[in-house]
Amino acid sequence: MTTTLGGRDTVRKMPVGIAGFDQIADGGIPKGRTALLAGTAGSGKTIFALQFLVNGLNLFNENGVIVTFEEAPADLIRNVESLGWDISRYLAEGRVAMVDASPEPGETVCEAGSYDLSALLARIEHAVRKVGASRVILDSVGAIFPQFSDSNLVRRELHRVVSGMRHLGVTSLITIERVHEYGEIARFGVEEFVADNVIILRNPLEQEKRRRTIEILKFRGTTHQKGEYPFTIDPTSGVTIIPLSAIELKQKSSNIRISSGNAEFDKMCAGGVFRDSIILVSGATGTGKTLMVTHFMKAGIETGNRVILFAFEENREQLVRNATSWGVDFERSEQQGLLKIICRYPETMGLEDHLIQIQREIDQFKPMAIAIDSLSALERVSTIKSFREFVIALTSFIKHREIAGMFTNTTTMLMGGESITETHISTITDSIVLLRYVELQGNMHRAITLLKMRGSSHDKQIREYRVTDRGMEIGGTFHGVGGILTGSITYTLGEEREYLQKMFSGGK
């Protein structure tokens, strides 16, 4: 192998076509080279590699070769049918060729003298020429080692295969198992012969949840984003990577305001919420968060815009019934095609999958506003880290599309208090609305305050509100009381004296 010095032999990139990957890989994997894709069992190596190949066929019109060491070709084809990848059709069309290096069950092989694996290379070369392949995948080379007694020889021969593929000018992905999530790169010391480009897939167990991540360990001679990125494998789009730190804060900021659905609240926000802002509504159970969401949805519908309500706590019937009791007809709006209610149990999938689903619904329905009721229900099913990543990715996504979002958060304490959700995402959201119970002289009152609103002046008072059959009615401010937000109420002395006087004079 020769290396050209002086920067002439600059590494170009070949896009993989996997959502998010080309972003973290700064354009794709090094073109004309071999990259090692290492991961523990079940980390998604085969799917990733096949997706690289299938995307080549579908998106870039590049043919490919599959070298299978582990699964028999028929099994491999059948296993990815559910992803909509019709490998057998590509085989028939002569756009994909397969090299079957999987062990034959029940076959006896004995060794008598020296040998090499030239046949493997010859078969790969033949397959590449036959279909004019640009992309080659070898899945998974670990399975070839037990077939031969001398693993040093196999390593040496695989090195020859890698150089051979480089001469052919193809870009290849080699998958290999690893034993531990963190530790040596690959089994059988495979990284010794393809050390230039290494991608690692992980699937560690964190608090009883699997959390898939991908890391580009190195790309020789070219750049990539560093660190682990969460990803998910889903039945319709395969591998999708959530490129967190690659998200750019370049979204435009809009000055256009839209109504929150409550005239008084709009006044508190100095004329409504911004069209591309995220509002977090936080409060204890029963304070009226879903009510605010209903108002918000109604406001969008009334202006003839589409809105989506993602509900993770209540089912459709409950939501529709409650809305009806506040004078909002959700069913009719759905029939008009202005509203979409999506109810899911948070537990049905991981947060990464929820994110993909939400993004998909948004891209299909193209709403002006969305609401998530509640975010804290999603927090329940995830680790703090992946929850934070979820919120960042979601807010960035909807801001890019200039969609307004209202997220609700249920606090654990009835009075005052703050929740993990608040502390973790308060910096991400643009506006925070607190809904609180206030106990005053033996009665429960409700208080609303606008804690922050980015880019606008706003009402800083703590206002009382009532939930009536017309919805939320915001009233005056609380006088002579303090500590509402912390939950420990204190009264101003003057007020107390007056009150006591009234009490002892028999209320006259």
Next chain:
Amino acid sequence: MKCKLILFITGRSLASQHAVTNLYRLCEGDLSGVCEYEVIDILENPEIAEREKILATPTLVKMSPGPVRKIIGDLSQRGKVLFGLGLDITTLGRSDRASLETGNSEDGIL
């Protein structure tokens, strides 16, 4: 019924040439009249290698009779070759039996 063998080689590599010589001597010697064989160069016929799933070269494949057996290597370890082919060792000469029993693998080129 004659034993049918195919030897897969890659071009003029040293191991391949050794295998061809060793197989010729074996079939003309101990296995004379028992076997017929064919040599296929994978570089010229890669699709046959694909069909027969050949990874290593040289590989000797016993096509018939009975189950398909594969012996990889330059066939220098004659005892192992005969054992691998599953041929009746009682019909073989004393030297062969000795090498089989001791598992001696250093027969070298015949």
